[in-house]
Amino acid sequence: MLGLERKDFVFLIVVLALTLAAPILLNPFPENSALAQFNAGYPDLMQRIAIFAIFAVGFNILFGLTGYLSFGHAAFLGAGSYAAMWMFKLLSMNILPAIVLSVLIGGLFSLLIGYVSLRRSGIYFSILTLAFAQMSFNLAYSVLTPLTNGETGLQLALTDPRVLDAANNSGSLPDTALFGLAMNSTTKVEMLGRVFQFNVGYYVCGLISVLMFYVALRIFRSPFGMMLRAVKSNQNRMNYTGLSPRPYTLAAFVISGMYAGLAGGLMASMDPLAGAERMQWTASGEVVLMTILGGAGTMLGPVLGAGFIKYFENIFSKINETVLHGWFSALPHAIQDPLVWLAARFTGEGWHLTLGVLFMLVVIFLPGGLVEGGQRIGGLFRRRKTDDPEHHPKRAPHVAE
Amino acid sequence: MGILEVKNVGKRFGGLQALSEVNLSVAENTVHAIIGPNGAGKSTLLNCLVGKLIPDTGSVLFDGKSVLGRKPHEINQMGISRVFQTPEIFGDLTVLENVMIPCFARRDGAFRMHAFERVKAEAGILEQAEKMLSDLRMLEKAHLHAGTLSRGDKRRLEMAMCLVQEPKLLLLDEPTAGMARADTNNTIDLLKEIKATRPITMAIIEHDMHVVFSLADRITVLAQGTPLVEDVPENIKGNPKVREAYLGETQDAE
Numbered sequence A: 001m002l003g004l005e006r007k008d009f010v011f012l013i014v015v016l017a018l019t020l021a022a023p024i025l026l027n028p029f030p031e032n033s034a035l036a037q038f039n040a041g042y043p044d045l046m047q048r049i050a051i052f053a054i055f056a057v058g059f060n061i062l063f064g065l066t067g068y069l070s071f072g073h074a075a076f077l078g079a080g081s082y083a084a085m086w087m088f089k090l091l092s093m094n095i096l097p098a099i100v101l102s103v104l105i106g107g108l109f110s111l112l113i114g115y116v117s118l119r120r121s122g123i124y125f126s127i128l129t130l131a132f133a134q135m136s137f138n139l140a141y142s143v144l145t146p147l148t149n150g151e152t153g154l155q156l157a158l159t160d161p162r163v164l165d166a167a168n169n170s171g172s173l174p175d176t177a178l179f180g181l182a183m184n185s186t187t188k189v190e191m192l193g194r195v196f197q198f199n200v201g202y203y204v205c206g207l208i209s210v211l212m213f214y215v216a217l218r219i220f221r222s223p224f225g226m227m228l229r230a231v232k233s234n235q236n237r238m239n240y241t242g243l244s245p246r247p248y249t250l251a252a253f254v255i256s257g258m259y260a261g262l263a264g265g266l267m268a269s270m271d272p273l274a275g276a277e278r279m280q281w282t283a284s285g286e287v288v289l290m291t292i293l294g295g296a297g298t299m300l301g302p303v304l305g306a307g308f309i310k311y312f313e314n315i316f317s318k319i320n321e322t323v324l325h326g327w328f329s330a331l332p333h334a335i336q337d338p339l340v341w342l343a344a345r346f347t348g349e350g351w352h353l354t355l356g357v358l359f360m361l362v363v364i365f366l367p368g369g370l371v372e373g374g375q376r377i378g379g380l381f382r383r384r385k386t387d388d389p390e391h392h393p394k395r396a397p398h399v400a401e
Numbered sequence B: 001m002g003i004l005e006v007k008n009v010g011k012r013f014g015g016l017q018a019l020s021e022v023n024l025s026v027a028e029n030t031v032h033a034i035i036g037p038n039g040a041g042k043s044t045l046l047n048c049l050v051g052k053l054i055p056d057t058g059s060v061l062f063d064g065k066s067v068l069g070r071k072p073h074e075i076n077q078m079g080i081s082r083v084f085q086t087p088e089i090f091g092d093l094t095v096l097e098n099v100m101i102p103c104f105a106r107r108d109g110a111f112r113m114h115a116f117e118r119v120k121a122e123a124g125i126l127e128q129a130e131k132m133l134s135d136l137r138m139l140e141k142a143h144l145h146a147g148t149l150s151r152g153d154k155r156r157l158e159m160a161m162c163l164v165q166e167p168k169l170l171l172l173d174e175p176t177a178g179m180a181r182a183d184t185n186n187t188i189d190l191l192k193e194i195k196a197t198r199p200i201t202m203a204i205i206e207h208d209m210h211v212v213f214s215l216a217d218r219i220t221v222l223a224q225g226t227p228l229v230e231d232v233p234e235n236i237k238g239n240p241k242v243r244e245a246y247l248g249e250t251q252d253a254e
C-alpha cells in the first residue's frame, strides 16, 4: 500500500488520523475551567507545530541518518519565507506558487551551502554551516535590504503588483488563500462545553506535514536511506565498497534544505511576514533541540520533539506572575511570594531556562529522546520486547558523536 | 600477463624510501602472498594499489588499466576489494544490510538516488546477500547488529561483503594480525575454503609466513621496500636471504 509495508502503512494512517483530529484532541479541557489554559487546539499553535514538524522531519533525514549535524538549517527556512513573500507580493496570494518557490529556493540554497560545507565532517562541518547561516542572517538583516527589507522584515503592501490576482480595491491587505479558501478562516464548533476550532490554514499545514512524513518514511525504508545510515556508520568502508559518500550526504543535505524551505514558505503562508530573525542561529539550534529531544534517527522523534517544544513554549510563556499568584493563593504570603518568584524564573520569559533543563535531562537520562522514553514505558507493560532495529534504533546518537 | 602488474613502484616519505623498484605480478586465480618483516613497506604497497597513496614512480596496472590517480571507490568499481587489518564493517547496520550494501554498489555504481524504492522489495539483492551469508554460514546472524559480532565473525562478515562483489582481485591486509590463535586458525580455514570453493585471485599481505604457507601459490618477500625473492612457498622457507631479513627482528614484539 502506497509502497509501504503493512506496519508502516498503519503507522502512517495513525499519524494522519491524529493530524485530522488534532483540533479536538488538543482541546481536552472545558472552556472557562482552570485547566483551559493547557489546551492547545488553537489554529496558530497547531499550525506552528505542523510546520516545525516538517522542518524537524527533514532535518532528521540529514542528522538522524547521516549523523552530519548542521547548525545552519534556519537559513533555508528563512530563505523559503522570503521566497514565499515575494510570490505573494508579485504574483498572487495563492499559497501554491509561494510554496513551490520556497521549496526550490530552499533546495538551491542548500545545494550551495552543502556543497562547500560537506568538504568537512564532524565539528568542522557544523561550524561551517553555522558560519554560512550567520552570514545569511547578516545579509538578510542589512546587505540585501532591497530583497529582505532589513530589520523591519518583508511585509505585504497595498501597492504590491500581484499580477495574477484581481485588482484589490477594498483598501485592506488581502489574505493568503488556496484557490479562494482563506488560510485564516476558522469554523468554530461548540460542543461538550468546549469550543473546537477547525482552521483552513491548520489543515493545509497538517496535510502537507503528513505528506512530508510519508516521503520521509519512504526515504528511511529505501536503499538510499540505507546508504545514508552507512555514511554515518563507516565512510571508510563505503569508499572501499565502491560507493562515494559525498553525493549521498549532499543529496540528504539538499532534501533537508527543501523541507526547511517548505516550512519557511508555509510560515509565510500562515502569517505573511518574513524577518531575518528566522535565520538566526537560535532558530537553527531549535530544530536541533527538537530532533534530539524527540529522538534523532527515528521516524516519530522529530514530530514529538516539535510538538513538545512548541506546546510547552506556548503554555509556559503564557504563565506570568499574576497567573502564578492565582495558583499559589491558598498559601500564606511568606511562602507564596518566594514560590512565585522561583516559578517565575522558569515561566514566561524564563521558558528557555526550563527548555534548557529539560534538554539536559533528556540528553543525560534518555539519549534516545522521547521515543526512547516511550519505548521504556512500553517495555514495562510488555514482557517480550520486540527488537526491530528499523523502528527502534538501538541507541540514538549523542549530540557530540 | 597477470591481472595485477606492479612495475618499478617507488614511494618516499620525506627522507625514507619506503618502496623502491617494486615489481610484482599476480596471476589470475592464484593466491599471492607478500610477506616481510615490520616496516618492510607492505602496507605502503597495498595502499598504492587501492588509491590511498600515489606512488612517486612506476605504474600499477589492473586488468590492463592503470589505477594511479583513481579514488578508492573507483578502484573498487574496477574489481578490487579490500579486507582491512581490523575489520571495517557497518557496525550500526544489521549483518544482512552490511552484505546488501556491496550488492547495491555493484549493481548501481558509486551513487544512485534510489530514494523511493523499497529495500525489502529488492528481491535480487536480498537473495544475493542471503546466499552469500549462507555460504559463509552466517545466515542465522543476519538480523544482528554487525557491531555486536565477535572479532572472528566481523572478519567473516567483511569477507562476505568483499566476496559478494565477486571481485577480480581480493586484497587482504594482515588478516590475522592481533588475533588469538583460535581466530587465526578460523580465518586461515575460511580463506582455504574460499579458495577451494570458488575461482578467486587473492593478494595477502602478511607478516607471519606460517599463516600464508599452506595458502599461497606464490610468495614475494619484501624487505626494506624492495622484493627480495619471489618463489613457491617450499623454496621460500629455507631461503637464507629470507631468514636473514627476518632475523633482525625475532626479538621484537612477537
Ligand SMILES: Nc1ncnc2c1ncn2[C@@H]1O[C@H](COP(=O)(O)OP(=O)(O)O)[C@@H](O)[C@H]1O
Pocket (backbone or CB within 6 Å): B013, B016, B018, B036, B037, B038, B039, B040, B041, B042, B043, B044, B045
Ligand atoms: N604515511 C607515512 N608517513 C611517513 N612514513 C610512513 C608512512 N607510512 C609508512 N611509513 C614508513 O614507511 C615504512 C614502511 O611502512 P609500512 O608500509 O607500514 O610497513 P609494514 O606494513 O611492512 O610493516 C616504515 O618505516 C614506516 O614508518
Ligand SMILES: [Mg+2]
Pocket (backbone or CB within 6 Å): B042, B043
Ligand atoms: Mg603494516
